[in-house]
Amino acid sequence: TQLLEQSPQFLSIQEGENLTVYCNSSSVFSSLQWYRQEPGEGPVLLVTVVTGGEVKKLKRLTFQFGDARKDSSLHITAAQPGDTGLYLCAFPSGGSNYKLTFGKGTLLTVNP
Amino acid sequence: GAGVSQSPRYKVAKRGQDVALRCDPISGHVSLFWYQQALGQGPEFLTYFQNEAQLDKSGLPSDRFFAERPEGSVSTLKIQRTQQEDSAVYLCASSASAGGYNEQFFGPGTRLTVL
Numbered sequence: 001t002q003l004l005e006q007s008p009q010f011l012s013i014q015e016g017e018n019l020t021v022y023c024n025s026s027s028v029f030s031s032l033q034w035y036r037q038e039p040g041e042g043p044v045l046l047v048t049v050v051t052g053g054e055v056k057k058l059k060r061l062t063f064q065f066g067d068a069r070k071d072s073s074l075h076i077t078a079a080q081p082g083d084t085g086l087y088l089c090a091f092p093s094g095g096s097n098y099k100l101t102f103g104k105g106t107l108l109t110v111n112p
Numbered sequence: 113g114a115g116v117s118q119s120p121r122y123k124v125a126k127r128g129q130d131v132a133l134r135c136d137p138i139s140g141h142v143s144l145f146w147y148q149q150a151l152g153q154g155p156e157f158l159t160y161f162q163n164e165a166q167l168d169k170s171g172l173p174s175d176r177f178f179a180e181r182p183e184g185s186v187s188t189l190k191i192q193r194t195q196q197e198d199s200a201v202y203l204c205a206s207s208a209s210a211g212g213y214n215e216q217f218f219g220p221g222t223r224l225t226v227l
């Protein structure tokens with residue numbers, strides 16, 4: 001069974017700081033998605049990465065997929081309080097394209 | 113409303129009671145998913161519908177859990193004889209296409225507390 005490990009589990013920083021969170025597995029991902037979940041809401045898709053070595057940018061967020069497709073990172077530049085939330089990575093599992101397996105997430109708090 | 117809606121948003125049940133959770137997907141979305149999210153965890157897959165057909169129920173934890181989508185739109189997740197371990201947020205998601213790896217749009221969830 002392929003498992004996802006996300007680190008750190010918790011992260012509390014001040015507004016304006018940079019941060020990186022990680023998603024790792026011992027097995028190769030066919031593809032990987034990153035979500036952000038705010039309190040009391042469902043997860044919202046941020047990005048899908050497919051190709052090893054791929055880098056995608058979404059405003060102040062930079063997503064990287066490892067060359068071997070076993071790991072991914074999310075870097076946030078100049079964090080803002082609005083970035084606060086649970087950051088989840090997920091991949092399609094069980095031989096399907098729709099059954100998402102999620103990591104436990106990184107709970108980010110950005111203090112003003 | 114343009115998004116996925118769920119009701120009720122909060123449900124408190126006594127152990128042994130039956131509960132029914134409703135999901136209204138985005139209009140026209142073919143695929144519908146249910147997930148369970150325990151406190152401090154990521155969502156875990158429960159079941160998948162393509163239109164009215166339940167194609168995958170491999171994540172349902174026990175035979176006390178039952179889901180339906182009789183007309184291919186609204187879905188209901190029913191839990192019989194609730195137990196304390198059923199306490200969690202139940203998330204519904206929908207997707208425009210059948211199967212495939214496409215964006216799933218999540219509702220806000222129903223927080224179930226079993227006393």
